Amino acid sequence: MADPSSYRPKPGEIPDSPGVYRFRDEHRRVIYVGKAKSLRQRLANYFQDLAGLHPRTRTMVTTAASVEWTVVSTEVEALQLEYSWIKEYDPRFNVKYRDDKSYPYLAVTMNEEFPRVQVMRGHKKKGVRYFGPYAHAWAIRDTVDLLLRVFPVRTCSAGVFRNAARTGRPCLLGYIGKCSAPCVGRIGAEEHRALAGEFCDFMAGRTGTHIRRLEQEMTRAAEEMEYERAARLRDDIEALKKAMEKNAVVLADATDADLIAVAEDELEAAVQIFHVRGGRVRGQRGWVTDKVEEITTGALVEHALQQLYGEETGDAVPREVLVPALPDPVEPVQEWLAGRRGSGVSLRVPQRGDKKALMETVQRNAQQALALHKTKRASDLTTRSRALEEIAEALDLDSAPLRIECYDISHLQGDDVVASMVVFEDGLARKSEYRRFQIKGFRGQDDVRSMHEVITRRFRRYLAEKERTGEWADDGDGPLADGLTEEDGRPRKFAYPPQLVVVDGGAPQVAAARRALDELGIDDIAVCGLAKRLEEVWVPGDDDPVVLPRTSEGLYLLQRVRDEAHRFAITYQRTKRARRLRSSPLDDVPGLGETRKQALLRHFGSLKRLRSATVDQICEVPGIGRKTAETVAVALARAAPAAPAVNTATGEIIDDTDDTDDGAPGVTGVPGEPVPAGAPEERRGQET
Numbered sequence: 001m002a003d004p005s006s007y008r009p010k011p012g013e014i015p016d017s018p019g020v021y022r023f024r025d026e027h028r029r030v031i032y033v034g035k036a037k038s039l040r041q042r043l044a045n046y047f048q049d050l051a052g053l054h055p056r057t058r059t060m061v062t063t064a065a066s067v068e069w070t071v072v073s074t075e076v077e078a079l080q081l082e083y084s085w086i087k088e089y090d091p092r093f094n095v096k097y098r099d100d101k102s103y104p105y106l107a108v109t110m111n112e113e114f115p116r117v118q119v120m121r122g123h124k125k126k127g128v129r130y131f132g133p134y135a136h137a138w139a140i141r142d143t144v145d146l147l148l149r150v151f152p153v154r155t156c157s158a159g160v161f162r163n164a165a166r167t168g169r170p171c172l173l174g175y176i177g178k179c180s181a182p183c184v185g186r187i188g189a190e191e192h193r194a195l196a197g198e199f200c201d202f203m204a205g206r207t208g209t210h211i212r213r214l215e216q217e218m219t220r221a222a223e224e225m226e227y228e229r230a231a232r233l234r235d236d237i238e239a240l241k242k243a244m245e246k247n248a249v250v251l252a253d254a255t256d257a258d259l260i261a262v263a264e265d266e267l268e269a270a271v272q273i274f275h276v277r278g279g280r281v282r283g284q285r286g287w288v289t290d291k292v293e294e295i296t297t298g299a300l301v302e303h304a305l306q307q308l309y310g311e312e313t314g315d316a317v318p319r320e321v322l323v324p325a326l327p328d329p330v331e332p333v334q335e336w337l338a339g340r341r342g343s344g345v346s347l348r349v350p351q352r353g354d355k356k357a358l359m360e361t362v363q364r365n366a367q368q369a370l371a372l373h374k375t376k377r378a379s380d381l382t383t384r385s386r387a388l389e390e391i392a393e394a395l396d397l398d399s400a401p402l403r404i405e406c407y408d409i410s411h412l413q414g415d416d417v418v419a420s421m422v423v424f425e426d427g428l429a430r431k432s433e434y435r436r437f438q439i440k441g442f443r444g445q446d447d448v449r450s451m452h453e454v455i456t457r458r459f460r461r462y463l464a465e466k467e468r469t470g471e472w473a474d475d476g477d478g479p480l481a482d483g484l485t486e487e488d489g490r491p492r493k494f495a496y497p498p499q500l501v502v503v504d505g506g507a508p509q510v511a512a513a514r515r516a517l518d519e520l521g522i523d524d525i526a527v528c529g530l531a532k533r534l535e536e537v538w539v540p541g542d543d544d545p546v547v548l549p550r551t552s553e554g555l556y557l558l559q560r561v562r563d564e565a566h567r568f569a570i571t572y573q574r575t576k577r578a579r580r581l582r583s584s585p586l587d588d589v590p591g592l593g594e595t596r597k598q599a600l601l602r603h604f605g606s607l608k609r610l611r612s613a614t615v616d617q618i619c620e621v622p623g624i625g626r627k628t629a630e631t632v633a634v635a636l637a638r639a640a641p642a643a644p645a646v647n648t649a650t651g652e653i654i655d656d657t658d659d660t661d662d663g664a665p666g667v668t669g670v671p672g673e674p675v676p677a678g679a680p681e682e683r684r685g686q687e688t
Helices: 039-047 055-063 075-089 137-147 158-167 191-202 208-223 229-244 297-311 331-341 353-394 449-470 506-520 554-583 594-604 608-614 615-619 628-640
Strands: 017-026 030-036 066-071 103-106 117-120 129-131 258-266 268-277 281-291 320-322 346-348 403-412 417-426 435-438 501-502 526-530
Touching: 017 039, 017 075, 017 594, 030 055, 039 055, 039 066, 075 297, 103 137, 103 320, 117 137, 117 331, 129 191, 137 191, 191 208, 208 229, 208 449, 258 297, 258 353, 258 594, 268 297, 268 353, 281 297, 281 353, 297 331, 331 346, 353 554, 403 449, 403 554, 417 449, 417 554, 435 449, 435 554, 449 501, 449 506, 501 506, 501 554, 506 526, 526 554, 594 608, 608 628
Parallel strands: 258 320, 320 346, 403 501, 501 526
Antiparallel strands: 017 030, 017 066, 103 117, 103 129, 258 268, 268 281, 403 417, 417 435
């Protein structure tokens, strides 16, 4: 725990101008990003008596080891830079709203020749029109199913579309009238695009025009005694009205607005957003955050606006945003929103009428979301805390291991030896910090030696990072060292030590891991191993294992960590093995790309025939010059000839004359295709 006075800037160093500041910890990680109208006044608040600080602010300043700042011209620039740095550094003490799901959108791919209607999640793509977000994907599909009767736009995937075009037969939706079947030419590209445009207009809220047009066509068909067509139009109108009923009118003046409500207590806050377009609720989403600093409702709203509109432009930012409290000051935020939209944005608190009533509804949703989150998290936090406490007690640790790293070795009969490192923080997987290793120090099967190498490499990198960042410097300047760049705040590989290292194995693997740490002079990291056979926990130097009860939450957590490391390692090993089995001597020829390799194999029929060809014969292949032909001939001459295949049922050696030989040792098949499961190499040995 650091003393804030040890890194407090000297009087007069901090400028009295707008800017953004960053607090870093002893490992140079950015742990907090903030903005200020006056950097001098804002930072002075952090370096007062610790007893006068809010508990969360006190934790932040005592965790930090340094502070730095960047001066900007205006508060709007400060707002933009703060948002960019929060996205880049992911600081632990900043307000970060977490989605418990990726909300689905109804998307129309107007960037394609034949636009497609589909459900989409994740980042938005250029040229695609989005509607939503919706709480559930089934709600989108129900709406689309109703609208396809009136707007029969394509919904099939690219593969289905190509297959229908090739066979000349549309899919089922084309037969039942819910697709205009552009794949078989029933409708042209321009007509289909116009149909997709009408679909988008209806979803955007311009519903009255389409219904009036259909009603006029229905009346005209009835007058002309085309009763079947009139009946179809009547059913189309009913389908559209039914789709509209799913989004009831909430604002009579056809307003486009987003309503944001916040429910909070001392520890957490929940945000709910209703997206109103054309007076109807078109989408809803919600976030929850930990309040890791003392923060007002207006500041929570400001962070919500940053996350909601930070990546949006144009009409995605509505003309009106209604909030429960205004940020202080409100002008920079309003100017920033107007810049994202390209025109003015009204940011205000509703005072009366329908908008205030709707805001109360959004507020109730936020309160319910916070209550539900607390109910779920209470059980989850209790379980994880108990598991970590049980592990600490069983291994006689000073404190609960908040960061656990687990290592596993995987190979196939000593070939393609790899290792994995998985990371769990606070009992949850942190997949962004997973790492993979190839064993380079030796060849063959030796799990103990492999474990020693992996632990040595991982923690040698950790020590190198400590030395590079100056944490060992004794010149009195603390953790700041010459040559540090802006990149130092980003998460780096192997930069942070765990409190506990878990290895997949028994006493030999544990002893190897402990020996590797001792050789590096690291004595403050605990080590244990989890053996698969009896799920025993081994610790260094003990002849007998630690046996945790089968119902122990600590044992469950260790098993999850071990199983995740095993999964990650074996996935990498299989990928590496598949790549090796698909390899060819041609892969080592410099300057020979995939296209020319395939041309050579097509010309000669097999790698065996190519190997026996002369340089002049190789030059006959289009695109192959004499220098390249000579290089290919030399590479093939150096490569060992393919081993003969063996019939495993009879022991008979099969003459290798197959024209599709790809040159992989002992395996025949089409070049570039995966090896069949029954290939001889695949059946020897067991994955570990």
